[in-house]
Each structure stands twice: as C-alpha cells, then as structure tokens.
Amino acid sequence: MSTVVAIVVFVIAYLLIATERIPKMTAALAGAGVVLGVGVVGADEAFYSHDTGVDWNVIFLLLGMMIIVGILRRTGVFEYIAIWAAKRAKGSPLRVLILLVLITAIASAFLDNVTTVLLIAPVTLLVCDRLGISPAPFLIAEVFASNIGGTATLIGDPPNIIIGSRAGLTFNDFLVHLAPIVVIEVVVFCFVLRWLFRGSFAADPERIAEVMALNERETIRDTRLLVKCGIVLGAVFAGFVGHSVFHLEPSVVALLGAGVLVLVSQARPRDYLVSVEWETLLFFAGLFIMIGALVHTGVIADLARLAADATGGNALVAVLLILGVSAVVSGIIDNIPYVATMAPLVADLVARIPDPGHAQALWWSLALGADFGGNLTAVGASANVVMLGIARREGYPISFWEFTRKGAVVTAITVLLAAPYLWLRYFVLG
Template identity: 45%
Template sequence: MEQQAIWAIGIFLVIYALIISEKIHRTIVAMIGGLLMVALGIVNQETALHHIDFNTLGLLIGMMIIVSITADTGLFKFIAIWAAKKSKGNPVRILIALSLITAIGSAFLDNVTTVLLMVPVTFSITRQLRVPPLPFLITQIIASNVGGTATLIGDPPNIMIGSAVKELTFMAFINNLAPIAAIILVIFIPLFVLLFRKQIQTKPEYTQSIMDMDEKQLIADHKLLRKCLTVLGLTIIGFFLHQSLHLESATVALAGAFVLLLLTGEHMMEEAFTKVEWATIFFFVGLFVLVSGLIETGVIAELAAQAIELTNGDIVATSMLILWLSAIASAFLDNIPFVATMIPLIQEMGNMGVSNLEPLWWSLALGACLGGNGTLIGASANLIVAGMSSKEGHPIKFVQFMKYGFPLMLLSIVLASVYVFLRYLI
C-alpha cells in the first residue's frame, strides 16, 4: 500500500474516533481531518472541492431557510394543538398523533428540523396534561427516523445517497422506501401504545384544558403563513418533478428558499440565515474532503474488492451485509460519516462489475436511517431531542432509550430485510 494511502487511513481513523468520542465538536474534528488531507498533499485543493457535494449542502440550506421562516408563523404549534384536540385530549391518542405528525413532517421537511419543531410543543402539551414528556419524546425520535427513511429529503443519509446517485430521484425514494417506512410505522404505533400507555395517565380536568384551547390564536402571522404554505407546497411539488424538470433537488430547495425571502422581504433574511445550522453544513464539508482522501488513494476501491470477495459478488449476500452492517454501525456511530464512506464503496463495486446496484443503495438507506433508532447516539435527531430534553430537566438516559430503541430497530431491520429480499432479490 502506498504511503499516501496509509496516511489517509490513519487520518480517517483518528478523526472517526474523535467524532465518536464526542470530546471535541464533530464539525471541528471533521473540518480538521479534511484540511489535513489537503495540507499533507493526499488530495489537492481542487480535487477536495470537487468531492464536496454541493447538492447535499444546497438542499439542507434551502430547507432550513424555508422551515425556519415557516416556524415563525406558528403553523407547527397550530397543527400539534389541533391534533391534540382531535385526540380529545387523551394522552395515548396524542402520543399517536404526535408520532404520526413527526413521521410525516420528517419525510417532507427532514427529521432534524421536525424534531426541533416538535419538542417545544410536546413540552407544552405534556405539562398541561401533567404527564411525563419522555414517552412522547422517545416515540417522536423513533417516528422521525422511520418517517425520514421514506423520502430523499427525510434523513441526511438519504440526501447524501440521492445526491450521489443521479438515477435515484425523489420519486424513486418514495416508490422504494415509503412503502416499507409506512409498514414499519403501522407496526410501531400499537407497540408505542403498549409500551407507554401506563406511564401517561392524566385527569379529566387536564384533558379538558386541552380541549378548551383556541389553536387559531397560535397563528402569529396569517399573511406570512399564506406565503410560506405556497412556497413550501411548490417546493415539495418541485421535488416530485425535479427529474422531469432536469433540476437537482438542491436547486428546487434553494429556489423555494430565495423565492420565499423575496416575498417576505429583506428583514427576514438575516434571521433566516442565522437559523441555518452552519455547524452541520461544515460537518458535511469536512467529511466529504476526509472521505475524498480514501477515494483518491484507492483505499475505498480496495475495501470494495474485499467486500465483493467476502460475498463472492452475490447480490443477496451483499445487500444483506450492507443492510445489517449499516444498521448496527448507524446505531452506535453517527450515520452521516458512515454513509459518506459507504457511498464511494458501493460506487466502486459498480465499477468492479456488480451490475445491479439498486438493492445495495436501498439497503444502505434503510440500514443507515432505521439503524439510527438503535441508540441515543445513532442519529442527529436523537441527539438533538436528548439535548433539548436534558436542558429542560428531563434527561433521556442512554440505556433507557436503548431499552426501547434497540429492539424496535432490530424489528425494523428484520422487516426491511424481508422487504428488500422480496422486492429486489427474487
């Protein structure tokens, strides 16, 4: 192995270990890793820039702007309280309703943004009902990862896969992943009820206080709401049509964001830009450059060759290996760097003669997204909810989450294995 490749592996492993240890912010670590790849001459700056996937970044930034402006209208609070009233203030029904809203929101906004919007309203509702918030938060984490699995924009791993593989359009993700995500959710909802119903009992007077609320008062700005709903609707239609329109998903999201800023006026721009999670954006930049070091030195090609050797090139074995490996790895590691490494590996398998890569891509997406439910550190959405909850005096313990999340994750991966096998491999 060439000296450059050894350096690339060394940097990658050290950076990966530092990301897992969470001693230093993952963005700083990933950026330093990427910069080291360039500074040590493993990749030159131009090649490094070429490896940064601006489609992933543009899609994330565009959606963050649209959602941050829409959140200011009070729409998401309105939906949650409306759903709570439709549930007759019954905590079990509210738990189901909020899980479903989280899953659907995660599919069409992205799961990190959705949980950021759902956590405050969850605290508000549970305080009023005098029930513990954790069952609601845990079920929302799980629902966000399942819902996010369903679309190209739902979960960062899908954004990265969709961006790297041009044939996998928004509709392709829906056609291939939404059915299994819906099946998993339908199976999970009664399990949520079974697991948590005893913990969320309330009194009739608290239920009544929910029923008496006037959710219409929560809409802070009707004019802005109309603009946001129009742009959000057009953006989602744009995602459905992006292949026919010959547009990348990032172009659709950024067009939506800047049309909305045009309609709302300059005064919203500064605030909207401050709400973009730049730490996440730079985390992606660092990772893309970090992984480029492994690609350019041939390490990924070597790994792909070994994976093919291990499975004898058998597509069933390779799919199942990717699905389960992605799920277990994503449960214990951040799924974003894992997917950043796996994408070129699968692409390399294609270069080595594996003709049908489609089952492999869906296996990676399902494993990485659903695997995030395994532990509290499995996905960005989990960490965000846990952080917000802990700050409010309701910490979600690692083992406490794992007790629910890990078995449910295993169940979802078994279901996904059956789905992948039946749909693509026989």
C-alpha cells in the same frame, strides 16, 4: 501513509464526537484541518470533488430550509399544529408521540427526511412545553421515523437519490418495492415506542387540562404571511417531487424558495438567520472532508469490495450481506458517502447475476440497509445531526450514546424485518 493518517484522524475525531469531550463541530473541523494540512486531500478534493468533497447539495438544502422555517415560525403555525396535535391525542403524551411519529414518517416519504425534521421539531418543542414534559424522547423518535419513512421513495432519503440515479430506478419503482416494508416498519415502530421510551410519558393533569382548553386558531399571528409561506412551501415541495423533471437539485429548490420567501415577506436578516444551525452546517462540512479522505485513499472502497467478494456469486447471500454491512457501516459513517462508494460495486454485482429479479434485489438491500442503518448512531444520517443540533440549541442536549442506545435497537428491529421481506418477495414469491 496517507491511508493511515486518514483512518487515524477519523477514528480519533469519531471517538471525540462519541465521548463528547469537546464540541462535535470542533472535532470535525479539527479532523478536517489535519487531513487538509498534511496533504491527504487537497483543496480540489475537499471543496470541488463530487466524490470526495463537501456535499454542498446537503449544506445548501439545509441552509435554505432553515431560512424558510425561520420565516414560517413568525406566523404561529407551529403553535397551531402543536395544540391541534395535543388536543387530538386528548393530552396523552404517548398518543401525541404516535401521532407526530406518523406525521413525520409520511412527510419524510414525500419531502426528504432532513426537511421534515426541520418542520416537525418546532412543533414537538412547543407541544412538550405545553404538556410540561421533556422533548428529547420525542425528537429522537421522530428522527427514527424520518429515516424509516424516507426509505419509501426516491426523494425521501438522500442515499435513495444516488441509488436511483445509478440504477436507473424511478420514483414509482421505489414506491412499489420499498413502501410495503416501510409501512410494516412504521407500524412495528409505533408499537415499540411505549417500551423504547418507557418512563417518558408522565404529564401533569393540570397541564393537560390547560392544553385542552386552548383555541389553536388564536395562535396564528400573521395570516397574510402564512398564506405566502404556504404558497412558497407548496412550490418548494413540488420542486422536490419533480426534481427529475425540472432538472433542479433539491438544494437549488430550497435556496430559491428561501430567496423568494425572504423577498415577499420583507423579513429582516435577524428574524430568519436566528433559525440557521451554523454549528450543524460546519459540523457537516468537517465530517464530509474527513470521510472524503477515506474515500480518496480507497479505504471505504476496499471495505465495500471485501463485502462484495464475500458473496461468492450467490444472489441471496449478496442481498443479505449488503443489507447487514450497509446497516453497520452507514451507522458509523454518514450513509450518503457510503452509498456513493458502494453503488458502483453493487452495479458490478448486478451485472453478474442472470436473474433480473434477484439482481434488482441488490439495489433494494442497499437502500434498506443504508437508510435503516442511518438510525444506528447520531452521525449515521443527516437528519440525526440536524435534529440533535436543534435539541442542543433549545436547551435539551441529547448525547451521542443516548441516541445510539435507542438507535441500535431500532436499527436491529428494522433490519431484521427487512431481511425476510427481501427473501420472500424476491427469492420465494419471485
């Protein structure tokens, strides 16, 4: 009975989120309330369990970085970068988008994709305001780029951290095996931007001329605070990259950075808390509890086991099936709990395959499928939810289906490119 309740609640909440009949935060919290209220999961499973509870690492990573961004915003650096980007692109909206997409993809590989979208969104909103165009297509494209670029490294996308921990894979392993296909994916994505967002690149020549006449250096309002922010951000980024050495979770690093920056900047709470997306954080909490109910009742494990059993012991079939299933399922639910559930099953499959190269390809197919599948829908990845929350708060709401129509195309393209890469690299070239 608990299994049925968990499935029904998730499906209803998902439909409400997709149709936007009620605010998605309300739908997620209501669904979480039902599974808690009827006893599908208890307080221990919802709030304290690593496997079925709220992922507090994600929640506090977001909170810490939102506070840092709130203080950084006071320096004027986002206006500086926005004007700099627009001038380097000669005011062309398409060239601006390509430039911001490349910056987002590269930054997401060495930070994490959630942090990157928190930093790039203010820049995007400012440059689009200067050019007099809607930022919605830019924000959508950037979150796609963040999920693609974040695939390249161990720390770029949260599912990679789970895979790395389970499979004993290092930062360099991810860089060597996944960075080549990610570079190809980013280049192809840049080429399809004009078609994917056609009709979104018309700008007023007068607005372009005004931007070209601006001096970006005049936008810096507080140089001393900018220096302090730069030092703290540098330390935070170093903590992200070296988290396996320092044994500090990214969430702890972000909170420490936020605390230090609040202290040295002497900022008042109202100055930085205004940048915290409370609705997004609460939506994540509700979503984690509902998905945790599916994990707790064995629904996700059963689905993953069915996919694993369907391979019939063939390594290539297993790789391609894991890639496809991961892309679809990760797009429907968040890719973090999916990978957490799938990782033990992949480990079991890896142990049954005698060829080490073929066996390791299973891990890379899981990473590529889950990370690229995060672009499928508005709730497929944490970065998606964060970016859409920012867009809504700034007065540019992006609907679930507007995002998903574009996301389905991007997911299809990236997965179709990943499949031959896995085949050629691990089964043809060895």
